[in-house]
């Protein structure tokens with residue numbers, strides 16, 4: 001066993017927060033260019049799942065004077081390919097329960113900002129970065145790549161198809177406004193599954209009580225995120241999300257915001273325009289059309305620190 005030092009950064013998008021570990025350091029690439037190869041071995045983090053569970057814990061996880069919150073909603077293991085045009089950032093998003101999320105809208109914005117910063121892009125003019133996720137490529141544009149950026153992401157085509165959500169095999173048609181475990185939901189996949197419930201007032205619902213039975217319902221063989229939405233007075237929507245993988249409410253959920261837009265459009269509440277969706281952590285802009293969806297919002301870098309790991 002030996003001690004290995006790794007650099008860890010903390011980012012968040014509308015309060016959905018992530019630790020970021022560079023996989024370039026993992027392969028030794030960055031170490032080679034920085035001339036400190038001995039300090040890093042082949043992978044910066046041997047056991048990604050144990051690392052994520054440990055460092056993301058809200059009580060005992062990673063804390064820092066420049067951050068309000070201990071722990072995080074997950075870890076983004078990122079590798080940048082600066083030779084590609086546009087540059088590509090490969091994202092592996094490990095969640096505190098040990099699962100790997102196929103997509104994460106707030107995480108993609110953070111990954112795009114991280115990639116732009118690594119390459120020194122996005123400062124004088126917007127930078128295009130493609131974030132590569134298990135759910136597909138997510139073309140992103142980073143504006144103002146300092147510590148606080150705005151990132152716009154092409155989120156692909158939301159799907160209500162039962163095999164895409166996915167729903168259990170006895171569901172042969174989309175699940176639209178059906179009652180599942182006491183909550184009336186519409187199921188949509190925006191990179192990951194969401195069960196969206198339109199309610200009168202999102203703050204009047206005990207989300208931690210109503211969401212877990214839906215999250216684990218038989219209708220969703222891979223589980224689902226559970227989203228509450230309510231029209232606000234300004235043509236947008238309030239949003240709250242209980243996340244699979246975090247197993248609790250998060251401050252914001254980007255794929256969930258797009259899910260709210262997709263369900264609102266299906267209900268005829270909005271058209272193809274940009275609309276504002278407001279999770280507790282701050283507003284996000286979403287736009288859904290017949291064959292595409294887009295998410296725009298902040299990405300912020302909070303700090304960088306060094307951790308000594310035993311391997």
Ligand SMILES: N[C@H](CCC[C@H](N)C(=O)O)C(=O)O
Nearest residue numbers: 104105106192245253254255
């Ligand atoms: N917070 C993320 C979603 C993570 C998805 C994950 N909770 C799952 O489906 O397992 C977002 O901004 O889109």
